[in-house]
Amino acid sequence: MAPGRRGLPSQHTWHSRATAVLFSVLSVKSARALRELRRKWLRAAGLGTCAALAALLLWGILGADDGVTEVLAHRGEVLPGRFIEVPCSEDYDSHRRFEGCSPTKCGRGVTDAVISRDEARRIRSIAEKGLSLGGSDGGASILDLHSGALSVGKHFVNLYRYFGDKIENIFSEEDFQLDVRQKVQLAVAQAFGVSASSLHLTKPTFFSRINSTEARTAHDEYWHAHVDKVTYGSFDYTSLLYLSDYLDDFGGGRFVFVEEGANTTVEPRAGRVSFFTSGSENLHRVEKVHWGTRYAITIAFTCNPDLGIADPALT
Ligand SMILES: *[C@@H]1O[C@H](CO)[C@@H](O)[C@H](O)[C@H]1NC(C)=O
């Protein structure tokens, strides 16, 4: 009985000791495993943080502001033409309609085949010269080609009146022999199935220069989404000619069609023309420019001959 009694407890003791040892081995092992795990986790977290920071930095540099999901035109592509039709908004109903001109087919298009890079370079030098005469103290400067209004500081001044004959020394005759307006007008008319002669240049048609300097006035805040037909009643078709290259000359500053489902961007490229019907079917914005300088020219067309303007000329 006694050995049995002794045996049992001893067996029990051994067992429990073994269990205890096993457990302590296990706990040492699990503590080690836990430490190992924690180290691994910390390393992963560290790497994750680094990756997140790098991504954030890249995001900042490349200027991807927000949920951009589609690219209509990449900066590296040379597009003969790309067109996306969208249903027309009702914005045109509240304006006088012009048969064969007022938009019945709406949409947006991009082409790199209308204006050469060489032409774009020459136009850009006009823009640089014109805008060098002044410039807003915020990041966005505008040179209105019709009125000659140039944003200087918080004011708009009339370039022609303000600078007088100095202008003649800045712009050469050759500068104005570019028939850019006509080429763009033909491309727009063709895309929307209207006659080019029914389109009239309207104001404002302007050069813009944007850099990363903070806006000083509300006028400088170019990045808000807007509808051209609402902002400028006369617009029926808006076109933009880019004069600098996205990511070569500047970062940020992509053009974005803002939509509920998916935003669509156009990456600027010198010589690239983008155009669209001006109603709220084409709500859009320009991303903030993060570095460098972005030059473009906005060329607007109206169907109403009364709202047309003559070709810009500085003489
Ligand atoms: C489109 O852009 C706007 C602001 O520009 C943003 O509020 C919206 O969330 C974006 N939509 C998508 C689907 O990413």
Ligand SMILES: *[C@@H]1O[C@H](CO)[C@@H](O)[C@H](O)[C@H]1NC(C)=O
């Ligand atoms: C941006 O342009 C303005 C003139 O419009 C100039 O004063 C400013 O220094 C420029 N900023 C940068 C970062 O180049």
